[in-house]
Structure formats: structure tokens, C-alpha cells
Amino acid sequence: MSEPSAADHAYEALRRDILSGTLPGGARLKEQALAKTLGLSRTPVRDALNRLVHEGFAERGPGYSTRVTEFSDDELAQIFELRAMLEGYAARRAATHATADEIARLHTLAEAMSAKTPPSSADDFSALARANEAFHATIHEAARSPRLSILMATVIEVGLVARTYRTYSPRDLIRSAAHHHEIADAIAARRPEWAQSAMVSHVLAARSSIGEPAAR
Amino acid sequence: MSEPSAADHAYEALRRDILSGTLPGGARLKEQALAKTLGLSRTPVRDALNRLVHEGFAERGPGYSTRVTEFSDDELAQIFELRAMLEGYAARRAATHATADEIARLHTLAEAMSAKTPPSSADDFSALARANEAFHATIHEAARSPRLSILMATVIEVGLVARTYRTYSPRDLIRSAAHHHEIADAIAARRPEWAQSAMVSHVLAARSSIGEPAAR
DNA sequence: CTATACAACTTCGTATGCAAAACAAGCGGG
């Protein structure tokens, strides 16, 4: 529990800057410059860049160019569809495999989120975000599917990219809190299909509150 | 089109050795030893190992240990479920987005596979495998979803690991060939749900022909 | 004035060196 290794540090710093928009889409990522900025050598930066590219946050163009990926509206919609599938699968499995401990934690977290909804301060908001993350992380663990965790890494939180575009409305947040309770209940009741369906609703609802419905 | 870069070379070599069983599950991966074996320095090997870990073919234990991942029967079953979901999604999107060229290619490949089914020689078999790969790759391209391609990398072909356990029966191969035709037809007819369903059947059928049905 | 060729400078891929963390073995004390 001690090691913020240099490569991890670089990875998280870059990722944060990408998600927060400090590094806007299309920005060029140069190893040397980043290394100097972060006070590291090129090696760990290179490592971090590889991870980001692999996870789709950055893209390697032809020649010497690595850029922050830009997400088109269409691509964002696809990401939400994929997330809905994978999170739904996780919830379904969690309904079968979750331990009593995990179920209790889900209820606790859902309750905590309800208490802060709608958030009345920036602190509330960040607490909400953390609880939300913990909630989903608990479900991923409870799914008992290591491969799933790997997949989620490339799709998770990309919604945060869009958070810069539009903030969630109180109405959306209230619905979100209700969803969390429903999901926790479904898992506690050991009903996989209900859990899956509720989770899919939850993710797709988040989509429509961010981008447009991606009409075709 | 010229550059089998050293890192890529190392990656493909290691991956091949893992999938073929030359590096059995649980085997330890030491950078220096591998570098010497491959005639490279540690850097590109390190790169390749990171990729493999990220894609789930290798795992980093606590301390200095990187090992080839072992797939339990249960995990294998999960991988097939995930593949079914993702491939189904790809087929669904392909039904909408595929170009005439791509559809023609799918028909051609399906025909080629039928012609070699059941395979009467090792050459036939490898031709079949190549065509099968091309078939699925074409669908992935036609899905027009870059994110999906990234996800598939961690799930694709893991079935090949299991190929060492049991070979496909002629009966399975005949059904598989029929599936390919059905999928191509569904995409050509621009019917997303049919394409998706046929693809899910295709993948799940492959599962039951390899492992057991993952009874609970 | 435009276009092409050349030269200087970036930028990345790979190799190597170094230091710290982890593991293993051997030794001494209980």
C-alpha cells in the first residue's frame, strides 16, 4: 500500500489532465516535454503513454505523433452502449456471487448517496462521485470475473470526459440515487435479471443526461 | 507496411508461445531471460510484457513476479459469455454500417470456409483458421466502433487457449460454417437483431464444443 | 514567385547502466 510508482504517477497525472480537459482532445503528447514537466525520465512517461493508448485515451498517428483522442458524439454514444452491456453483465453476476458483506456495503453506499442528493456544495458533489465510484467498484468485485475488470478499464469513466460538457441536473441525480437503491435491492434479492436490467437503465439514463440521444 | 518493430516482434512471439502452450500457464516471465532468448534488449521485452499484462495474458503477482495467467474452466466460460456479448454487438452494428464491399467479402469468406469443411488436411485446417479470423475481423471493422476493437483485443482468440484441450468435431465445424453463412446473410439483409442473435449462437456453440457448459 | 533539394533539428525506438526492492541462503541465538 506504499508505492505510487513513478510510472503510475505519470499515468494518473496524464489521465487526470485528459479527463479534466487540461490536455484537450487532439493535443500532442511529447515524451520529453511531459517527462520534464513531471520531473521524471522518459521511460515511465513512455510506459504511461502506452497504457493510455491501449485504453483508448490517446492515439498514435502515423509518424511521430501521439495525440489525445477526441470523442465524437457518436463514439460517446457507443461507449455508453458498451458500458451498459458490461455493467449489466457485472450486475447480473453480482446478484449471484455477492457476499453478504458486499451487499451491505452496497446498501450503505446507496444510502450515503441519497443523503447527499441533490448535492448542496462542492464537497457534497465530490463525496457523491467517490461513493458512486465505490458502488460500481463493489459490483465489479462482486461479479467475480477478472476478465471483466480488465474490460471495464477501457470503458469506465469515459463518461467523465463528457462531464465537462454538461453537468448533471438535480432531476437526473435523484433518479440516479433511486437506481442505486434498486440495483442494491435486486442484488440482495438474488435476482440476476432484475439487477442487470436496472443497471442497464442506470447507465443509459446517464447517457441521455449527458449527450444527446444519438438519433440515427 | 515495413516495420515489424522489435517490441511488436517480442509481443507476438510471446503471445504465440503463450497461446500455443510453449509457455504454459503459471510460467514465470523474466525480462532478462526473455530478452536474451529473443536477441533483444530488455526495453522492448518490457514493453511487450506490459501489453500482455494489460490484455490479461499475463499477471503481475506481488513482488517481482510476472506469470502466464492460468484460465480456470469457470473463467473460460465467462470469457465466452463476454465474447458473445461483444461479438453480438459488433454483428448488430455491422448490419447497419457494413459497406457492399465488406458484405461481399463476408460471403466470399463464408464460402471459402464451407469449401474446406470438414478439413481433410492440416493445410485445410490452417486455411480455415485464417479465413475464420478474417471473417470476424471484417465484422469488427464493419462495426465502425474503434472502442469495440480495443475491447476485443482482451477477449478475442482466448478460445484458442482451449484449442489445446479439445479439437473441434466435424459436426461442430459444419454447424460453424452454417453460422457464418447465416451471419453474412443477416448483415447483407440489414437486419441487426438477426445478425446479433446468429453471432451469439455462433460464439456460444463454440463454447460448448470446447469446455463443459459451466454448470453451477 | 514557386517548387525542390538539402541541412539542421525533433522525436521516438532501443540499448545499457545504476540503484533499490525482493528473494534466498546461511549463520547465530534461543
Place this chain on the structure above:
DNA sequence: CCCGCTTGTTTTGCATACGAAGTTGTATAG
């Protein structure tokens, strides 16, 4: 006889060096 400490070896993480591929800018010829 067993346990813990210490020392030596292995293995990795990070930094730096070098060469090759790419990019940019300029000057000259047409």
C-alpha cells in the same frame, strides 16, 4: 531443533545515451 537476522544474489524500475526516422526551415534554381 526451530526461528529470526543478516548478507549476497537476482530482478526489476528508472535514468541516460545513442542512432534512426521524421519534421521543419531555408536557400537556390527554374
